[in-house]
Amino acid sequence: MTVESTAARKPRRSSGTSSTTSTTGSKTGGAKRAARTKKPETAQDQSRTEPPLVQLLTPEGERVQHPDYDVDLSPEELRGLYRDMVMTRRFDGEATALQRQGELGLWASLLGQEAAQIGSGRALRDDDYVFPTYREHGVAWCRGVDPTNLLGMFRGVNNGGWDPNSNNFQLYTIVIGSQTLHATGYAMGVAKDGTDSAVIAYFGDGASSQGDVAESFTFSAVYNAPVVFFCQNNQWAISEPTEKQTRVPLYQRAQGYGFPGVRVDGNDVLACLAVTRWALERARRGEGPTLVEAFTYRMGAHTTSDDPTRYRTDDERAAWEAKDPILRLRRHLEAQGHADEAWFAQVEEESEALGRRVREAVRAMPDPDHTAIFENVYADGHALVDEERAQFAAYQASFADGEVK
Amino acid sequence: MTVESTAARKPRRSSGTSSTTSTTGSKTGGAKRAARTKKPETAQDQSRTEPPLVQLLTPEGERVQHPDYDVDLSPEELRGLYRDMVMTRRFDGEATALQRQGELGLWASLLGQEAAQIGSGRALRDDDYVFPTYREHGVAWCRGVDPTNLLGMFRGVNNGGWDPNSNNFQLYTIVIGSQTLHATGYAMGVAKDGTDSAVIAYFGDGASSQGDVAESFTFSAVYNAPVVFFCQNNQWAISEPTEKQTRVPLYQRAQGYGFPGVRVDGNDVLACLAVTRWALERARRGEGPTLVEAFTYRMGAHTTSDDPTRYRTDDERAAWEAKDPILRLRRHLEAQGHADEAWFAQVEEESEALGRRVREAVRAMPDPDHTAIFENVYADGHALVDEERAQFAAYQASFADGEVK
Amino acid sequence: MAVQKLPLAKALNESLRKALETDPKVLIMGEDVGKLGGVFRVTDGLQKDFGEERVIDTPLAESGIVGTAIGLALRGYRPVVEIQFDGFVFPAYDQIVTQLAKMHARSLGTVKLPIVVRIPYGGGIGAVEHHSESPEALFAHVAGLKVVSPSNSSDAYWMLQQAIQSDDPVIFFEPKRRYWDKGEVDPDAIPGELHKARTARVGADITLAAYGPMVKVCLEAAAAAAEEGKSVEVLDLRSVSPFDFDAIQASVEKTRRLVVVHEAPVFFGSGAEIAARITERCFYHLEAPVLRVGGYHAPYPPARLEEEYLPGLDRVLDAVDRALAY
C-alpha cells in the first residue's frame, strides 16, 4: 500500500541544480552539473497550495461558520478575550520598552500571536497543565501567572521565577522542543491517575524539527496520552522561514504518528479557542494526542537581540498586519454592538495601568543574593556545593569593607 | 483543515484504565479510577486493520500483479535472487553456529529477512551507497562485502572490519537510528555533486522511534535528498512488539514529512526489489526521499544473547514460517520450470562451501595486536595517545618473559 | 525477604521490587524491562507482578524515556529509568544535563525530580562496541546530578533504595560485569549514607580508591600486595558526585600515598578530580603524587583487546609499586 503525500512528487527545491536558490554572486557554487531535472517550486507556488485554515472570524471581523468547529460565546466572554489580548499586548510592549531601557537583558515578544495564545489558553481548565516555550506570555496571562514573574529570567535575576504548580504552568523552556516530552510524560501521569485533566505543550515551527518533538509524538501516541501539541507556526525560526523545517504543512506531521492534526487561523482567537477546546476534549475522553498548528506571524523581531531586516521584507509584515488578531475581534465586537467606545477606552486604561505596574515592579526587582548561586542546586544537599558555598562566603568576607569582589 | 489518521479515533490502549493491559496479579496497579471510556483494541482488532502489502509473489509462489509496481526478471535473474538468499541464510546459520562454538561473542541473525535484504540490495547500482544497521548481512552480500569481514566485530577483533568505500557499504552501526542521518548527509552530498547515485538507509521498527530517524526525515525532505529509508519491520525490537513504537503502520510516517511511504511484503523478494527500485529511481530523478516499510519477521532471537521464549509464542513464528521468503521463490522457480533439482542441489553445495570457508576463516582470524588499542584513534595523531602508547609498550615490555600482562 | 546471598543483579531486582511495593508512585521505565525483564534480568518478574502501568516498556528512544520520566516526576511519580547499556545514554544526554539536572535550580527549588537513571556500565563481558563504556565523568561534571556506583550486592540493594528515595536525580551506574557476583543482602540492616565511602580493607602503606567494578580488582591487588608485605588500604568510594573527599583525605593522611583506579579513561576522569583535590588537601602529607590507573584515551576496544585495556591486578600493583618507590 502506498501513501502519497501532497508534496511527494513536487520537490520544493532540487538540491542538484546549483544556482536555483543562490541567486547573488555565487563564487564557487557547490554542484557541478544539474543532473536532477525537476524544477523547484517558487514561494508563490507554495502559497497557492497552502491548505485552508479553520477560521471562525475573518480579518474583517465577520463571524463565519465551520462545519467541524464552533464556539458559542456570550458578549461578556467575547469582551474577555479582547481584554486578554489587549492586556497581553500591552504587557509585551512594556517589556520590549524595558529591554530598550536596560531594565531587561532580553525580551522575546509575542506581538502578533495574541489570538493563538489567548484562544488556546482560555480553552484550558484550571486542572489542565501547560508546558510553554519562552514566548507564551499570553498563555501565562490566562493561567493567572503574575506577568512580572515572567520578567525575572529576562532581567537576569533568575532562570524562571514562579512555582509551576501554583498555576499549572511550567517554567519557560529555552532548549527548543524539550518540553514536549515533559508534557507527554505529565500527560501519561494524568492518565495513570485516572483524572480527566489534559495537558498542552507549546512549541514553534522551528522546534518541530527537533527529535524530541518527534519522540513526544511517538510516546503520546503509543501511550494514548491526553496531550495537545500546540504549534505556533509564526512563519519564522529566527531567520529561517518554515520551509527550512518542512516541505508540507506542519499539521500533517501528526498523521504519520496516528493522531489528528488541524491547522487553525492563529490570528483568530475564536477559532483557536474552538479547535483547542475540541482537542482538549478528545484528550479528556481518552482519545489521545492532537496536533494543532496555529498559523500566525511573529510581527516583531525574534528577540530584542535580533535584526529581522537582514532576512525578511516589510511587505510580508504588512500583509500580516491586515490580519491583526486584536483588530478583528474589535471589529466584531463593534459590529455586534457588544462593546462601546467607553468600554474600549476602559480596557485601554486598564492596560496602561498594567504597563505601569510592570514597569515599577521590574525596576524594584532586587538583584539576587550572591549566595543564590549555590541554592537549589540539589534538593537534598551535596557536600561539594556546601564546601564551595563556604569557600565563597569566606572569600567574599575577605573584602570586608565592601571593596571589589 | 483537518487530517484524521486511521488510528486517530481508535486508541490502541487507554492508559487511564488500570487493568486492561496488566492481566496477571497486578499488586498495586497505578491508576486509581477508570476515567477514560474507550475500550482498547486487542491485537486481533489491529491485525484486521493492517493495510495490504505490495506483493508480487504469494507465499505459494504464485506470481501476482500490482497496479503500481512490477519487475520483469529473466529466469537467470530469478535464480540469482534465490541463490543470494540461500547463500545468505547459510552464512547466517554458520555464524550462529560459530557463536555457539565460542568462535564469535555474539551474532545477530537475519533469518527470515532474506527477501527484504536481497530484494532491496539487488535493486542498488554499484555507485549507490548503503548505510546498514547491524543485521544487513544479506545486503552486504549483494554489495560484494566478503562475509567473513562481517564477523570481525562479532568475534571481537575489531569494531567493523571493512573499508566502507570499497563496496559503498558503510560499517555496521549499533546505536540505532544514527545511520539514517549519515545516509541523509551522504545523499545531500550526492545531490551537490550532481550525480544521479542514490543512497539507502536501513533501520528497524524499533529504531523508527529514535529522534535521529525523525530528523533524517526532516533533513532529507527539506533538502530533497536522494535517499531511500528502508525499514525492516520484523515485528520485534528485542522483546517489544511494533505496537510499542507506533499505533499506525510505520510506512505512514513518511507522509507527515512530505514524502511517500510504501509497505511491501518483506518476505517477497520480487516485491522488495520492485519497490526499492522504484524508490531509488525517484531519488535519481530528483524527487527526494521515500520510506519503504518491509513487513517481515525476525525468525530467530534478537541476537544469540536473547531468549525470545520469554516474550513471544511459537504460534506466531509458525505462522510466519509459512511465508518463508526462500521457499516461495523456490516454488515459483519450480512451477515455472526455471530450475531443476540439480540446480537446487548445486546451490545447496555452493552454500555448504561458503559455510566451510567462513568457518575456516573465522577460526584463522588472528587476535589484534595489543597496540591496536592506540591505532586510528586520530587521523593526524594526538600527543596523549602517543604518550599512553609508549607507556603501554614499556609496561608490556616489563613482563619480559611473556608472563601475565 | 530474609538475609540472603544474592547476585548483584538479583539484589537490584529485589530492591526495585521493594520500592514498587512500598511506594505506589515508583515506576520502572525502559526498553525491554517488561516481559523480558531487561537484557540483564534486573527487572525480571516485575511487570508480571506490578502490571504494565508501573513497569513500562517504552519506545526505543532514550531522550523520550528521560524526557517523559521528567514529566511523570512533575506529576508526582518517581520513575526509575533503565538505559540498556552505557553507550546508549547519549541520545538522552541533552534531557539529562539541560533538564533533569537543572530544573530544581531553575524553579528556585519548587520542583523536585526524584528520578533514578540506572545504567549498566563498564567492560569485561566481551561485548561489542558501545556496550562497555564508563561515562561517569560526563555526568559528575554536571551540577544537579548525583552519581553513584555500588560494588557489591548489599550496596546494590541499599544504594538503589536510597537513590529512589532521594529527591534529586541520581545516575546509578551498575557494574555490569559484577551482576553475577554473589553477596549477602540483609533487608533489615541499617544502611550507610549514600554518598559516604566505605573502607573495604584497612591498610597502612598506601590507599587504593575505586568504585563499582574496580573495587574487586583493588581488593585482589591488596591481597596480592599483602603477600609481598605491603599493607594496602582500599576505599570503596560508592559515590562519584559528590565524592567523599573527607574519607579519602583521612586515609591519605594515614597512608601518605594514593592510587585512584577506574575503568573510564584517565584523561578528565575521576582520578584527575581526586588527584587535584587530595593533593590540595594533603599537600604536605603526600610522599608521592597521586597516581591514576584507568582506561586509555581511545575508544573502548573490541572484546579481544579489553583485557589489555582494562586496569587489571597487575596494572594496579604496578602503580602501587611506583607510588611506594617515591
Added chain:
Amino acid sequence: MAVQKLPLAKALNESLRKALETDPKVLIMGEDVGKLGGVFRVTDGLQKDFGEERVIDTPLAESGIVGTAIGLALRGYRPVVEIQFDGFVFPAYDQIVTQLAKMHARSLGTVKLPIVVRIPYGGGIGAVEHHSESPEALFAHVAGLKVVSPSNSSDAYWMLQQAIQSDDPVIFFEPKRRYWDKGEVDPDAIPGELHKARTARVGADITLAAYGPMVKVCLEAAAAAAEEGKSVEVLDLRSVSPFDFDAIQASVEKTRRLVVVHEAPVFFGSGAEIAARITERCFYHLEAPVLRVGGYHAPYPPARLEEEYLPGLDRVLDAVDRALAY
C-alpha cells in the same frame, strides 16, 4: 586580505571565507548561518558570496546537523558546523561522541571525518540560561575528538584554518565574550602548531594556565601582580585535547607554582586533569599544590550573578597569593 586589526568574530569570518575560497569541499552548516550570518555574525556575508549550496541554513535539530555533516564528510565534504550556543550542543552529543569521535577508529582508519564543530561558549555577556556554558571537559574526555579554543583574533583566524584542514573532528570553542575584542591578523604569517601552547607573558614566580576567554583575565592579573612585585607567567594553552603538557611542565619546572583558570566548573574540569598530570610530572618541583580557579558546581547562574560566578581578576590574584604563600 592584508594585515589588519580585526575583532575576533571578524577574524573567524575571514578564516571561513578563506576556507570556502580555497577548498570547494568546505561547507558551512547551522542554524541562521545564511542570510542572518549567525547570531554573532561570524558567517556574515558568506551565503551571499558562496551560495546556499555551500552555506546552509539547516532545520533546527542539532543531532541532524552533526549527523548529516558526518554523511557529507563521508562523501568527501569538509563541513564546518555552527552550534548556536554552548547549551544547545547536547542534542548533538550522541552523534558527536558515538559517531563523530569513533568512526575513524571503527573503520580501522579507512574513514576520515574532517568536521569542525564551532561552539560559541562561556559567559560574561549577560545572557539567559544555556547561553553561557563551558562544556569543554565533556568533549575532552572523549577520545577521537580534538578540542581547541583561541583567545585572540590571530589565533581565531589561524586555528580555524588549521582545524578545517585537520582530518580529525575538531570541537572549536569560541570565546563569545571576546568576539568584539580586536587583534592583529596577518594572513601571511606562519602559524604555530594547532595543539601547542603559547607563552602569553613571561614570568618567574608562578604560572597561570588558561585558554579562550580566561587568557585575557590572566594577563590582567599578571599585570596587576607585577605592580605588587610578583612575576607571573601566563600560558595560553590554546588546545584542551590534547593539552600541551610539555609546555606546562617546562613552565612549572621554572616557576614551581601553577594555577589553572577556566570558566567551566572546577569539579571534573580542565584544572583537574592538568593538576593531576603536572603534579605527577613535576612532583619534586612544585612548591605548592596546583590550584584551580573556575566555575562552581552549580548551573550557570542568571546574568545578574555571573560576575560573582565567573573567575575574575580578584579570584585569580587570590589564588596566586595562596599559591605563593606555600
